[in-house]
Amino acid sequence: MSRGLQFTAVVFLSLLPSVLSFSPNGLHQDDTDPSLTKYTLSSPDNKIKASWMPFGAALLEFFVEDKNGVKRDLVMGFDNRTLYTVVRGQLGSVLGRYAGRIRNGTFSVPPTLNTTNSTRTTPDDRPVTVYNVPLNDASGRAALHGGPIGYDFRAWNLSAVSNHSITFFLSDPDGFMGFPGAVQTNVTYSLLSGGKYSIDLHSEVLPYANGTRPETPIMLSTHNYWNLEGWGDYNASDPAATGSVAGTNGSHILQLDADRIVQSDGIEVATGQLIDVNGTPYDFRKPTRIGEHVDEAVNGCGTGCTGYDNCWLFENQGSELTHKGSLYSPKSGIRMDIATNQQANQLYACEGIGAAGLPRKASQGGGAAHPDATYGDQSCVALEQESWADGINQPEWPVNQIYGGKENRKYYWQSVYSFSVVSS
Ligand SMILES: *[C@@H]1O[C@H](CO)[C@@H](O)[C@H](O)[C@H]1NC(C)=O
Numbered sequence: 102m103s104r105g106l107q108f109t110a111v112v113f114l115s116l117l118p119s120v121l122s123f124s125p126n127g128l129h130q131d132d133t134d135p136s137l138t139k140y141t142l143s144s145p146d147n148k149i150k151a152s153w154m155p156f157g158a159a160l161l162e163f164f165v166e167d168k169n170g171v172k173r174d175l176v177m178g179f180d181n182r183t184l185y186t187v188v189r190g191q192l193g194s195v196l197g198r199y200a201g202r203i204r205n206g207t208f209s210v211p212p213t214l215n216t217t218n219s220t221r222t223t224p225d226d227r228p229v230t231v232y233n234v235p236l237n238d239a240s241g242r243a244a245l246h247g248g249p250i251g252y253d254f255r256a257w258n259l260s261a262v263s264n265h266s267i268t269f270f271l272s273d274p275d276g277f278m279g280f281p282g283a284v285q286t287n288v289t290y291s292l293l294s295g296g297k298y299s300i301d302l303h304s305e306v307l308p309y310a311n312g313t314r315p316e317t318p319i320m321l322s323t324h325n326y327w328n329l330e331g332w333g334d335y336n337a338s339d340p341a342a343t344g345s346v347a348g349t350n351g352s353h354i355l356q357l358d359a360d361r362i363v364q365s366d367g368i369e370v371a372t373g374q375l376i377d378v379n380g381t382p383y384d385f386r387k388p389t390r391i392g393e394h395v396d397e398a399v400n401g402c403g404t405g406c407t408g409y410d411n412c413w414l415f416e417n418q419g420s421e422l423t424h425k426g427s428l429y430s431p432k433s434g435i436r437m438d439i440a441t442n443q444q445a446n447q448l449y450a451c452e453g454i455g456a457a458g459l460p461r462k463a464s465q466g467g468g469a470a471h472p473d474a475t476y477g478d479q480s481c482v483a484l485e486q487e488s489w490a491d492g493i494n495q496p497e498w499p500v501n502q503i504y505g506g507k508e509n510r511k512y513y514w515q516s517v518y519s520f521s522v523v524s525s
Pocket residue numbers: 181182183184187
């Protein structure tokens with residue numbers, strides 16, 4: 102649990118007073134700020150109603166009907182949108198420029214196994230440049246989600262909005278958070294008929310004034326905390342009633358077409374080794390209750406933390422949009438199928454989140470009626486489609502996370518979530 106507490110302490114409660122005045126891509130604490138404007142859309146068949154805001158390009162609410170026809174809000178969030186700018190929890194946001202943990206915040210372009218030696222060359226003698234992202238995790242031993250001011254903690258710009266779709270835009274300056282080159286990203290969220298929610302992320306590295314285009318790692322993701330019951334079993338007068346869906350007795354059933362995970366060390370940084378899931382608590386190839394083996398994942402989310410916060414590698418390593426997993430709650434009957442063009446998926450089963458004391462939305466048992474109701478441990482499941490965790494420091498892995506350059510390699514991330522109701 103200590104890892105979980107550290108996670109919450111560092112990630113959720115960092116107030117970063119020294120950067121509060123940063124602009125134009127920094128923090129905003131003013132409720133009248135346009136980056137905190139809420140945009141609400143419905144799907145053409147009205148099966149989904151959802152809302153977003155420019156800050157973090159964050160999904161705020163996501164309503165679908167359960168098996169009893171009751172509308173449930175399936176994602177964690179804050180009703181007070183100013184809270185998103187002071188509590189960094191990645192609630193519903195886009196992650197970047199590099200999702201997940203980078204060892205010591207250090208990487209090189211091109212990637213090398215050992216960045217300590219900055220004069221080192223690659224086997225084919227290309228020069229190597231070492232970069233350092235400011236450290237914001239594990240007591241200064243890793244950079245998490247793009248460093249202290251990741252994409253989730255910046256004001257994106259509204260770029261386009263139509264009846265069923267919305268696009269936000271982020272301009273990430275050259276050198277900001279230690280990353281080389283300026284990168285532009287558009288995220289488009291679309292609500293489609295038949296219970297489909299589609300997310301597209303396009304990034305491009307901009308050329309320097311002299312026309313040359315730098316190379317930089319890009320690994321984006323999205324960070325929704327799902328609870329397919331909408332925290333329906335909350336009990337505001339009992340803080341211990343956490344609405345756990347991913348704990349020992351939790352209801353949520355997960356399936357992932359993934360045969361390996363990335364091994365991580367005591368501070369949750371990739372070691373470079375891969376683990377075959379066969380015979381481990383990480384085997385979700387068949388639909389399995391998350392809680393069934395969660396207590397066997399000892400130190401799975403860092404030293405002293407039991408539970409899941411790991412990177413699963415899909416069997417299908419292609420980059421076409423294909424079905425790769427599902428999440429299902431027999432209690433609500435809501436099932437979410439995941440199709441993605443990504444090769445990996447970080448699953449965080451919300452270990453240690455309770456200690457952050459995050460206030461629940463009114464739609465999920467909080468609000469004026471129950472101001473003390475908070476989000477409990479294991480009461481959600483973050484499913485982050487992405488590339489291989491810290492692949493930027495593992496040149497032998499079969500992934501290329503470097504974009505831009507002479508060939509102007511562009512980045513494209515796509516996931517489609519399909520919601521259905523299983524009545525049983
Ligand atoms: C919203 O959160 C901000 C930041 O914590 C706080 O200053 C403000 O008082 C809150 N507003 C309400 C209505 O609670």
